[in-house]
């Protein structure tokens with residue numbers, strides 16, 4: 001007997017005994033009615049109650065016969081109804097329990113799926129690939145087999161994103177995923193590693209010829225132009241491959257070497273490269289940097305630079321943007337573009353951001369002690385705002401330092417919002433309530449709906465520097481800048497232009513009623529002490545050149 005049957009039996013027993021008890025009350029009541037009816041009738045006929053009288057009454061009154069039958073009816077009815085009810089009720093409970101159980105299982109499956117798959121392409125993600133690669137390597141080492149890993153990275157995909165927006169970029173990535181899906185075998189795994197990087201795990205490679213054929217098939221799949229809103233887009237990819245056991249016998253080495261081969265292919269523009277130790281010279285700094293970043297944080301190699309923002313209405317420097325730098329012992333001062341996306345890929349971005357945040361707050365407080373009142377803007381990556389417990393960290397830092405209102409601005413990109421508008425709204429509102437201002441960075445390059453912007457507790461938009469830098473020579477850029485300023489003002493937002501490199505641009509933006517300017521013309525990002533010196537000695541001269 002299985003557990004369901006045992007449960008059913010037990011439930012029936014309990015329910016039946018309850019119904020039986022009710023039937024027994026019925027039996028007692030009907031017996032009492034028989035006795036009372038007999039006694040009353042006997043008394044009314046004979047004037048007294050005697051055995052003979054009772055006997056006569058019982059014999060002569062048919063109504064009493066009916067009454068006499070009632071206890072038996074109750075007994076039978078109780079048993080019958082009790083059994084039926086108990087069976088039905090118990091079956092119902094068991095049905096519901098089963099349903100609940102299957103709902104929980106579906107939910108568990110869904111959570112598991114989301115943790116191991118990329119939501120855009122529905123392909124396995126880096127975590128699942130790691131797992132499968134590990135299994136494949138273990139099996140192949142036992143059976144003297146060969147496992148291959150191909151890393152595929154799209155060439156110049158950033159241009160697609162920058163010129164057509166992330167929405168178009170996402171569409172292209174989906175199409176690439178579909179095409180690659182069409183050529184991988186069932187036993188192999190196609191995964192999205194992040195950004196425009198895919199991986200194909202080949203669980204068995206018969207010979208080098210088979211590998212060549214597979215590479216050809218990938219190239220053929222990528223050859224036809226991609227269609228996007230009526231446009232045709234040519235996209236190439238660079239492929240790198242590493243093989244177990246030839247190039248390594250563990251997951252990390254194989255992934256790292258396939259990446260090295262891919263970078264070599266990209267730099268030499270040869271489309272495809274098989275790993276060999278000579279290729280290590282092509283290995284970009286990024287790959288070694290990836291391993292060093294964690295230590296860099298502990299060794300105080302990470303620094304903050306500050307770039308001023310000029311408030312045109314008051315002609316003062318009200319705020320500066322915190323921009324991260326890495327003082328690397330060998331490579332010198334590294335810009336964020338060299339390591340921020342590494343930090344995002346490895347998950348270290350959480351530590352980095354929380355460091356930037358604390359350091360910025362400490363700097364504000366330090367300057368306040370020196371009677372220098374400067375607020376700061378901090379950049380928060382999309383992966384941080386929504387996917388980690390970073391909001392709690394920000395809230396903790398803000399709360400524990402008791403900064404005044406509007407001392408800190410949080411710069412986020414449109415991507416952060418589009419991914420999950422509801423969650424973004426919730427988090428941004430909480431931050432706003434704690435005194436942080438919210439600014440939308442790189443505005444104009446992403447894809448966000450105006451309706452969404454209106455609803456969010458945002459107070460500022462920053463026009464992307466790519467439009468501002470060329471606006472004097474490029475009419476399209478100038479029109480975009482002008483429209484963003486008007487749009488921002490119509491939505492009640494303050495507008496910042498970054499990438500202001502000349503006095504001419506600054507003046508033009510002032511005519512367009514832009515609120516705040518930031519750019520190399522005023523100052524490059526500077527370390528804290530130099531920033532203060534610039535503020536005290538050079539700022540006034542620069543500002544005086546702008547018309548009132």
Ligand code: C2E
Pocket residue numbers: 307322323324335336337340353356379380381441442465469498499500501518519520521525
């Ligand atoms: P961003 O937030 O758009 O920052 C502005 C970038 O434009 C800075 O580059 C700044 O030096 C540069 N810039 C400012 N004015 C001009 C100009 O007039 N001309 C030119 N050509 N460039 C100008 P930087 O410091 O290299 O930072 C690059 C990006 O790295 C930032 O872009 C931001 O997205 C990211 N980043 C910087 N610090 C952090 C950080 O602490 N956390 C995160 N998540 N990202 C950061």
Ligand code: CA
Pocket residue numbers: 321379411441
């Ligand atoms: Ca920024």
Ligand code: CA
Pocket residue numbers: 441442462464465498
């Ligand atoms: Ca920006």
